[in-house]
Amino acid sequence: MIRFFILGIVFGLALTMGEVISWFRIQEMFQFQSFHMYGIIGSAVVLGAVFHRLAARFGWKSIAGQTLDVFHYAKGWKNYLFGGAVFGLGWSVTGACPGPLFIGLGAGFLPIGIALFGALAGTLIYGLVADKLP
Amino acid sequence: MLELAYWPWYVVGPIITAIMVSLLMVGRRFGVSSNFETLCTIGGAGRISSYFKTDWHQRKWNLWFLLGSITGGAIARFGLLGTKAPAHISEATVATYTALGVTDAGEAYNPSFLFGEQVWTSPMAILCLLLGGLAVGFGTRWAKGCTSGHAISGVSSLQIPSLIAVVGFFIGGLTMTHLLFPVILPFILA
Numbered sequence: 001m002i003r004f005f006i007l008g009i010v011f012g013l014a015l016t017m018g019e020v021i022s023w024f025r026i027q028e029m030f031q032f033q034s035f036h037m038y039g040i041i042g043s044a045v046v047l048g049a050v051f052h053r054l055a056a057r058f059g060w061k062s063i064a065g066q067t068l069d070v071f072h073y074a075k076g077w078k079n080y081l082f083g084g085a086v087f088g089l090g091w092s093v094t095g096a097c098p099g100p101l102f103i104g105l106g107a108g109f110l111p112i113g114i115a116l117f118g119a120l121a122g123t124l125i126y127g128l129v130a131d132k133l134p
Numbered sequence: 135m136l137e138l139a140y141w142p143w144y145v146v147g148p149i150i151t152a153i154m155v156s157l158l159m160v161g162r163r164f165g166v167s168s169n170f171e172t173l174c175t176i177g178g179a180g181r182i183s184s185y186f187k188t189d190w191h192q193r194k195w196n197l198w199f200l201l202g203s204i205t206g207g208a209i210a211r212f213g214l215l216g217t218k219a220p221a222h223i224s225e226a227t228v229a230t231y232t233a234l235g236v237t238d239a240g241e242a243y244n245p246s247f248l249f250g251e252q253v254w255t256s257p258m259a260i261l262c263l264l265l266g267g268l269a270v271g272f273g274t275r276w277a278k279g280c281t282s283g284h285a286i287s288g289v290s291s292l293q294i295p296s297l298i299a300v301v302g303f304f305i306g307g308l309t310m311t312h313l314l315f316p317v318i319l320p321f322i323l324a
Contacts, residue, residue, distance in 0.1 A: 001198045005202040005205075007202060015206075018143070022243050024223045024231070024243075027230075030312070035143070040143045041147070041286070047148055049289075063159050068159075071283060073293050082302065083277030084300065085305045086273030088306020088308075090306075091281075094262075094266035098282070102169075106206065106208040107207035107212075111260075120173055123271040124179055127275070128182065
């Protein structure tokens, strides 16, 4: 488990040093006033896509010798679009997506704990109504 | 405090990819928002909805990742950047938010009206964070992922559902930033 803890430290360090957990940076992104956030997400996606391409081409396996276990999302669009839009509203107003909600606490922005509490409540509410939604 | 400079996008982006790849190499998938579900399950949510009756022990590794993230955030701000370091946002963003009445744009890392001491005595700020958080939790579970699971992991493995989710993220984000937030903000600042 220590390796996941260490990877987490790198994640928290990178997002804080890169100002990704800054509310201002998220507004700047949604205002299209800087390349910073697009550069971060974009370069992560492009490099990730190159990795997936090479992995498929050369049959790279995990350390345990298994096929790389990427997410496989079920077909459809309603839950992704509507759920995504609800998340987007919250991402903008709190300036934090799920990672930064936790990292922000560590960085000492304690009121973000209110948003984290809200996120857990939102998850709970989703669990109660999940079978009634598209 | 070292008061180091912030890291540019071309450092942070590749690190995020390296984290995703490292997790894949040890048979795990990079996604943060599933932890909300795990935490609800641990808290006993299985008693009120079968949605939470899952074996969270398989996802315990992600809680360690989370704990590391929190630690990393603390090291970065208190040890490397220093607590006085601002977010180096563009002049356009400083101008936009100063005009809206935010006094510390360009000077603080996070705005004091949402993240400072005064929040604890501001019902509007608390409501804003609470409802915003609610939307993050509800939305990411409904969409089955957030920025890490969809925008990074999903889009880089060319999954259409993730692309749709990211379009959704921006529909919601742009609506809030451009239409709703300018209306809400005066109530928080008042």
